[in-house]
Amino acid sequence: MEIEDIAQRVLAGDRRALARAITLVESARADHRAQATALIDRLARDGREALRIGLSGTPGVGKSTFIEAFGLMLTGLGLKVAVLAVDPSSARSGGSILGDKTRMERLSREARAFIRPSPSQAQMGGVARRSREAILLCEAAGYDVILIETVGVGQSETMVAGMSDLFVLLLAPAGGDELQGVKRGIMEMADLILVNKADGDLKAVAARTQADYAGALRLLRRRPQDPEGYTRAMPVSAIEETGLAAAWAAMTELADWRRAEGHFAANRAEQARAWFEEEVRAGLLADLRRPGPAQEAMARLGAGVQAGEMTAVAAADEMLRLLGRG
Template sequence: MKKPKPKLALKEKEGVSPPEIISASVVENIQQFRKVQPSAKELVEGILEGNITALSRAITLVESTNSEHLAKANEVINACLPFANKSVRIGITGVPGVGKSTFIEAFGKYLTGLGKKVAVLAVDPSSTISHGSILGDKTRMEELVKDENAYIRPSASGETLGGVARKTRETITLCEAAGFDTIIIETVGVGQSETAVHSMVDFFLLLKISGAGDELQGIKRGIMEMADAIVINKADGDNIKKAKLAKTEFNRALHLFPAKKSGWMPTVSTCSSYTKEGIDEVWKTISDYLELTQNNHYFAEKRSSQSQYWMLETINEQLKNNFFNHPEIQHLLEENKKAVQNNKVSPFAAASILLEKYFKG
């Protein structure tokens, strides 16, 4: 004999069926819109009008590895160049866990509060195994992403130097043409990315935290020499005392380094991205730096040398791509890899063979 089903306290009454959450017509319109590929002229017009969709599409085009997109991307960039170079470019680095995204959100909100238009170019590290990236900066910066005067563009680092996206330099140009007067570039913070970012920004900010071990571990000559300012983040609660101690130690260390060509003496300050304490001081430091370097002409000289550097880097990258995509080289490369692995030829001799073959055509 079957047991009677227990009576439920809650039950749903029949009524009007809820409407579809997603409109089929809206979906179709979006799909049709995405199929339409705007011309380079249309993208440029949209960018100059401050259209975020056009800007995002142009950046996607610039980041594309499809050789067919290269000519169109270059056309967009060249058309935007006369309207670029009117922003302040700020590089922000620090080890994972230092609170870069939280700091950038607090700093970005402060700047938009001053009437600035802020573009954040956040480079996420790509997995060397799956080649994927999380691209979670928009999630971490949930307040800034809703700000109409802010634009956040996460990009995968790919296989580029230290995690700096291959086309970050061109992306800066597009954002400037779209009217963003403050460009923030967040590095991966895991190695050589600092070198590449330093070569494309006006001001380089190093984020540190206290209480993570011996402060002397953070005093590394290379990164310290590149930094225009050091900010001890997470200076709140029980960590305030440790942050002040770290500030004193970093200040002492900075005096051991040679003077910068800019004539600027790097500063050390503390801040809390959580309480927003000290965020205004960071912007004051950057403003003081800009005033000094613009008056002594170092700002313009640095921008000029950076452009030359990126021209040479682009040539190097294009030569490398042409070499590895050459059909004959690809075949010969596999043969020489096996020969090197079996100790039949030295790595240097194998490289000479490949290069000789490439340059002979």
């Protein structure tokens, strides 16, 4: 693959080239990884920037319906929107349904939108292993807003918050006990809480749920990177397409304030450092799986732990000693 050629096509907004580039960075082949690194380095020099919005919520809350309605509203405003939707991979086969283009049929036909479903590949936190590279590629292709949808399980909130400028938590209307089910840590991470399905018979319930969360948020200490009034809880309806403009206004207001106060750039810099450290950790783990003395030692010590001949802690200490780190 000619790196400069595909880089120029991505910069020109060629969606087919963008899809090929994302496929390249998702590949685990050593030659593809070298090409992907060269491509990312080339595109990063152009310094294009989009607003990265992470979206999380439990399955069934209506994330795909919301993203389609929200994305269509943004393209209607003349913005280019990229959606990076992560589907859970099977632990048994490694396969993934990747049905987001089916669920977002109208948005997938929109010329100013790009939808890329990716398998999580058993990555912790419900985000794909190479989501950060995909984000950079979409920015280079000239997209104004990048929506990162997670599978909404486990560590997804922490992971998506670590690669986005704004983190939006989507919730469904429910009774008072629902508030107890949302951990304080997640609420402290969220920049905006949207109560979806505020329509029909659920409209009144959604209003009460939104009021409950608004009250709970007032009890939390305001973060230094937030202006007065944030984190904010708002009702939306993806079906009736109401509340979407107000949610977008709140997002842009918060992003503009953070840019003006220097928090936006500082957050990006911290995320870049965290990305570097994660890549180093992933590389070290990959080295342990490659054929050689390290893999053999891992297999031998692992078998000893499995057989009950030694504890996991003692085996780990021995492995680190063999690696020269003990």
